[in-house]
Amino acid sequence: MSENTIPYKIYLSENEIPDKWYNLRADMKNKPAPLLNPATCKPMTADELGVVFCDELVAQELDDTTPYIEIPQEIRDFYKMYRPSPLIRAYCLEKALGTPAKIYYKFEGNNTSGSHKLNSAIAQAYYAKKQGLKGVTTETGAGQWGTALSMACAYFGLDCKVFMVKVSYEQKPFRREVMRTYGANVTPSPSTTTAVGRKILEAHPGTTGSLGCAISEAVEVATSNPGYRYVLGSVLNQVLLHQSVIGMESKTALDKYGVKPDVIIGCAGGGSNLGGLIAPFMGEKLRGEKDYQFIAVEPASCPSFTRGRFAYDFCDTGMICPLAKMYTLGSGFIPSANHAGGLRFHGMSSTLSQLYHDGLMEARAVEQTAVFAAAEQFARVEGILPAPESSHAIRVAIDEALRCKETGEEKTILFGLTGTGYFDMTAYEKFNDGVMTDYIPTDEDLEAGFKGLPVVPGQDQ
Numbered sequence: 001m002s003e004n005t006i007p008y009k010i011y012l013s014e015n016e017i018p019d020k021w022y023n024l025r026a027d028m029k030n031k032p033a034p035l036l037n038p039a040t041c042k043p044m045t046a047d048e049l050g051v052v053f054c055d056e057l058v059a060q061e062l063d064d065t066t067p068y069i070e071i072p073q074e075i076r077d078f079y080k081m082y083r084p085s086p087l088i089r090a091y092c093l094e095k096a097l098g099t100p101a102k103i104y105y106k107f108e109g110n111n112t113s114g115s116h117k118l119n120s121a122i123a124q125a126y127y128a129k130k131q132g133l134k135g136v137t138t139e140t141g142a143g144q145w146g147t148a149l150s151m152a153c154a155y156f157g158l159d160c161k162v163f164m165v166k167v168s169y170e171q172k173p174f175r176r177e178v179m180r181t182y183g184a185n186v187t188p189s190p191s192t193t194t195a196v197g198r199k200i201l202e203a204h205p206g207t208t209g210s211l212g213c214a215i216s217e218a219v220e221v222a223t224s225n226p227g228y229r230y231v232l233g234s235v236l237n238q239v240l241l242h243q244s245v246i247g248m249e250s251k252t253a254l255d256k257y258g259v260k261p262d263v264i265i266g267c268a269g270g271g272s273n274l275g276g277l278i279a280p281f282m283g284e285k286l287r288g289e290k291d292y293q294f295i296a297v298e299p300a301s302c303p304s305f306t307r308g309r310f311a312y313d314f315c316d317t318g319m320i321c322p323l324a325k326m327y328t329l330g331s332g333f334i335p336s337a338n339h340a341g342g343l344r345f346h347g348m349s350s351t352l353s354q355l356y357h358d359g360l361m362e363a364r365a366v367e368q369t370a371v372f373a374a375a376e377q378f379a380r381v382e383g384i385l386p387a388p389e390s391s392h393a394i395r396v397a398i399d400e401a402l403r404c405k406e407t408g409e410e411k412t413i414l415f416g417l418t419g420t421g422y423f424d425m426t427a428y429e430k431f432n433d434g435v436m437t438d439y440i441p442t443d444e445d446l447e448a449g450f451k452g453l454p455v456v457p458g459q460d461q
Contacts, residue, residue: 008088010086010253012252013084014080016084020069020070021069021241022241023063024240024275024286024351032237032325032353035322036323036324038314038321041457052222054127054133056127057124060237060241074126078122079245083245083249085106085108085246086107087253088107092381092383096381098405101410101411101413103413104261105417106277108419109387114419114423115144117144117272119246120233120243121231122152124136125153125231128156128229128231129157134159135228136159136161136229137162137163137228138218138230138232138233140163140165140214146164147179147182150178153182153183153184154183161228163214163215165213167208168209170188172426175423190217191217197213210333211344211346215318216317216321217318219318233270234271234272234349235324235326240352242276243275246276250280261281262293265414266416267343267393268304268392269342269343272349273389274352277416295363295400297365297392298364299335299339299365299368300439301336301341301367301439302345305327305365306364306365309450310353311325312324312325313346319331324347324350326350327347328346328347330451330452330453341368370395371395373431375391375394376428378394385428386417387418387421389419390417390419391421
């Protein structure tokens with residue numbers, strides 16, 4: 001079949017939902033550096049991690065040799081509610097751009113939570129229920145993860161406590177109310193309900209919060225309440241593992257029509273969507289079977305890859321979590337309050353950081369007004385209002401397609417559309433009213449975060 005006659009939407013059958021997650025780390029020559037105990041600077045053991053995370057998730061977090069891990073039937077049955085998700089050929093966008101490029105996007109917004117986050121939320125809730133826990137705690141920034149986890153916990157009858165970054169809590173009340181509708185308890189972070197929250201507020205009065213702050217509070221509550229564990233929606237190896245269903249379905253759909261993408265683009269905050277989308281394709285590259293260009297797209301206001309340092313750092317502002325080696329801006333970095341596009345975490349997945357450090361993918365930082373311009377252009381021709389996070393990938397996909405227009409190259413572009421933006425209308429309103437501004441931290445701003453990086457013996461900082 002000619003690539004020009006491929007359907008707008010490529011659907012797979014229920015039988016083609018992956019029955020195993022793909023563990024990208026198994027094919028990495030240079031494995032991600034281990035999580036370290038901040039007190040001893042020794043690799044975290046399963047017993048130590050088990051105080052914070054569910055037992056089965058700890059096993060997945062530490063496993064960097066098993067290439068495929070079976071998806072339990074209960075999770076696959078839940079996936080059938082909204083998976084397989086469609087792979088869409090962006091014919092209308094191609095026409096609007098006048099590009100010879102072929103553009104595809106994997107749409108993960110076709111579920112009530114509105115994003116790809118549900119792929120891991122249901123898995124983590126399942127393992128918590130299987131372990132006999134009462135509930136889980138977590139943080140959320142833009143609210144997609146908190147929404148997904150509240151749905152998953154409702155499905156399994158688990159209590160769900162969410163610490164939502166304060167600026168998002170105030171800017172996105174509807175997202176907050178969806179979480180509460182599903183039974184979650186939602187607290188703006190930093191709060192006065194935890195010791196670490198009070199400490200952060202004392203040091204930074206009036207702060208609008210960060211994911212690092214919210215993580216600290218969620219971990220404190222999980223570790224101080226019997227029957228609770230902490231769960232995370234990005235960054236961790238286990239999350240990238242669960243999200244591999246995105247890339248595996250994408251590859252199956254493209255293989256059906258003999259299509260090989262030249263460029264694969266994903267937005268990057270902590271790494272869940274990007275890692276899931278690129279997983280099977282990166283596996284082929286690592287094994288020397290095929291080659292692809294991978295582009296991680298991050299906000300210029302929170303540029304972990306493009307301006308961060310590859311070093312061990314705390315995953316949280318309160319400095320109570322394990323140390324992870326990643327591209328980081330420092331655990332004390334708090335994005336500007338005018339940053340509306342999500343992707344607010346100060347660091348990046350250790351797995352993706354290692355791949356980036358090894359030169360296996362590239363990264364670009366984009367300003368938020370350009371991101372929202374791309375979002376509106378996409379919405380007007382493709383009919384989907386994209387999440388601000390996803391729109392970072394849309395921005396660079398459009399840029400790449402326009403570059404093909406200039407050069408005459410007929411590249412095939414694949415990007416991840418992580419979810420919908422219907423709860424992000426305050427940000428769209430600011431853009432439409434012309435009051436949205438771009439903020440790029442200065443070198444001095446970033447240096448303040450780097451000064452707080454922990455000293456780890458034997459590690460380059």
